[in-house]
Amino acid sequence: MNDYGHVDDETPSFAISLLPEYRGQGIGTCLMKDMLSLLKDHGYRQASLAVQKANYAVRMYRSVGFEITDENEEEYIMVCRL
Secondary structure: OOOOOOOOOOOOEEOOOOOHHHOOOOHHHHHHHHHHHHHHHOOOOEEEEEEEOOOOHHHHHHHOOEEEEEEOOOEEEEEEEO
16 A cells, blocks of 8 residues: 555555544454464564554554654654564
């Protein structure tokens, strides 16, 4: 996906969202961990995403291994090394 979270052609970028009634239950964390594991099993070395700085999910992304590698006024670019 050639979106703002795109860092290179070998790195898959995430676009994920949960309906409000399902947030805060660990579903997003579980989903991210499973997807990162699957990507690692398929030989990918990293994954990326873009997230608005004010988004509560920034903390969750950090907890599963994403690090901020770039930013603009509104968003962070984050990469998780697998």
